[in-house]
Amino acid sequence: MRRDLALEVLKQHVSNEIVVAVYQTLFDWMAINPRDLNYVATGAMGQASSHGLGLALANPKKEVLVFDGDGSILMNLGSLVSIANAGPKNFHHFIFENGVYEVNGAHPIPGHKKVDFGAMAKAAGYRFVKVFSDIKTFESEVTEFLKQPGPAMAVMKIEAGEAYPRDYDYIHSALARKKFRQALRSN
Amino acid sequence: MEALKQASIQFIVSVPDIVTSNGLLWPISKDPEFKLVRVCKEDEGVSICGAMSYNKTRALLLMQQTGLMDSLNAIRAIGIDYQLPICMMVGLQGKEPHKLSSESSSYGVRIIQPVLDAMQIPYRVIEEPEDVQHISTDIEKAYQTSSTFVFIIGRAPV
Numbered sequence: 001m002r003r004d005l006a007l008e009v010l011k012q013h014v015s016n017e018i019v020v021a022v023y024q025t026l027f028d029w030m031a032i033n034p035r036d037l038n039y040v041a042t043g044a045m046g047q048a049s050s051h052g053l054g055l056a057l058a059n060p061k062k063e064v065l066v067f068d069g070d071g072s073i074l075m076n077l078g079s080l081v082s083i084a085n086a087g088p089k090n091f092h093h094f095i096f097e098n099g100v101y102e103v104n105g106a107h108p109i110p111g112h113k114k115v116d117f118g119a120m121a122k123a124a125g126y127r128f129v130k131v132f133s134d135i136k137t138f139e140s141e142v143t144e145f146l147k148q149p150g151p152a153m154a155v156m157k158i159e160a161g162e163a164y165p166r167d168y169d170y171i172h173s174a175l176a177r178k179k180f181r182q183a184l185r186s187n
Numbered sequence: 188m189e190a191l192k193q194a195s196i197q198f199i200v201s202v203p204d205i206v207t208s209n210g211l212l213w214p215i216s217k218d219p220e221f222k223l224v225r226v227c228k229e230d231e232g233v234s235i236c237g238a239m240s241y242n243k244t245r246a247l248l249l250m251q252q253t254g255l256m257d258s259l260n261a262i263r264a265i266g267i268d269y270q271l272p273i274c275m276m277v278g279l280q281g282k283e284p285h286k287l288s289s290e291s292s293s294y295g296v297r298i299i300q301p302v303l304d305a306m307q308i309p310y311r312v313i314e315e316p317e318d319v320q321h322i323s324t325d326i327e328k329a330y331q332t333s334s335t336f337v338f339i340i341g342r343a344p345v
Contacts, residue, residue, distance in 0.1 A: 043234065043264030050231040054238030054246075057198065057224065078227025086224055181241050187341060 001135045002098060004161030007032045009139050010065075010094075013146060016187055017057065020052045021067035023103045023165065025096045027173065029067060031164035036183035040171040046075030049083060056088035056150075059184070063090050063146075070097040070117065077120065083151050084125030091150035093121070096158050103166060121153040128152035130174060161175045190319055192220060194326035196245045196274075200232040201225045204251035206278025208343030212249060229254030230261035237271040245330060248275045250301050255337070263306065266335035273335045274326050276313075284342050288312070303337055314341035 003025060013031045021029045032036060036120040039055065039121065042048045052066035073080070076109055083091060090131040099112040109115075118129045128148040145154055170176055188211065191199075199215050201223065215221050226232050232248040239246045248294040255262075255277045266273040291297050303310050311321055322338065329336040 039238075041265075041269050043269070045230070045260060047230065047234040047261060047265070050226075050234035052237040053224075053231075054235035054243070057235070058220070058244035061253055070301055076228075076231065079231050082224070082226040082231055127204040172268065174270070175243075184241050 001054065001075055001133060001138060001156065001158050002071040002161035003098070003155055003156075004032065004164075005135050005156060006096075006132075006156055007067075009142060010067075013142060015121065016063070017063040017065050018055050018184070019065045019067065020048050021057065022048045022069050024160070024166070025067045025069060027166050028164045028169070030170075031101050036179040037187065038145040040176050041180075046072040048072060048080040049076055051082050052091060052093070053086060053088065057086060060088070060090060062187075063092065064088070066093045068092070068093060068095050069102075070099065070115075071101045071157060073116075073117065074109060074111075075078070077112040080121055080124035080126070084121075087125075088151060089128075089149040092146060092148075093126075093151060093153045095153060097155045098158050098160065102160065108131055115125055118153060118155045121151075125152045126153050130156070131155040131157065152169075171179070188214060190322035191247060192324070193323040194245065196224045196247045198225055198236075198239060198244065198246035200235050200246055201249040202226060202229050202251070204249065204254070205280055206251065206340055206343050207249060207276065209240065210213070211276070215249075224309070225312075228257070230258040233258050233261035233265050233273055236273050237265040237269065240272050240330070240333075243330075245272075247272070247326075248273065250263055250275065251280050252295060253280070255299070256295075256302070258304035259302070259306070261321070262308070262335060267306065267308070270332050270333050271335075274329050274331045274338075275336070276338045276340060278320065278340045282341055288339070289343065292311050299339065303316055308335050308337055310337035310339055312339045312341055316321050
């Protein structure tokens, strides 16, 4: 499943939700669906899921979608347990699994083709887990997935599609944080 | 705990710390005015507190100095580079009572203040009962100025 096509599908399902995304998935998402409620400043070292948890707990009436990477979540596996323990129903976690650290030279992640992210989420206590490997199935079942109370995880078996520019300056900028803050407070 | 309430702290995010366990974390866990988020690792807490601040929700990260040391990159990115109000309360495990931390026989205790100084992170040592009066104003200031602040807990609260 091409990542850019999967993001195009997700775009049809995103209106007022907070979207937390990382690395190439973030850059692609910013090009495909630029919006101020995109949360782009997650620092480093796999922290997106924890930012998503904070946002979900502090904004219980808003849906939070986290577009995580496989390499990223490997750096913060304990967060799966913390998220499941907190149990926010408004938390939907997508793992974009391409098997490599794409923006750091495309080196393989440890455990590629061995590690099972869906099984990890289930074992951690997520309420619902689904694996998507092809775009047609994803397109037809994403609505149902998003209806499931969180914490829920969709493991997205993806390959790179169109690679959009990596605008690191913007994602770490005060402007990006200001736009998100204003959008959150006015929605 | 009263000082934290006075500062409108709603969420306590924590990995247990032996110095603050009996005096803070256990009482907080039973107090309905606080929402306790138990995390597996302290850097998760830095991200959670930072993310919560975007809608003005106030949170405190309660942990041991080992967790602080393990979270330095998260604090660097989210607290300092992103200028978010990350308030942390850090128990100094291994510190001798009534001894300055700089004079502690424990390397892990002695380096905490120099590390915070190197990172230009403001902090206050909370050791004597009169130190507590500063907690709410320090938290208020951290949120007003959107900046990081650390309380160093030198001995177990009573």
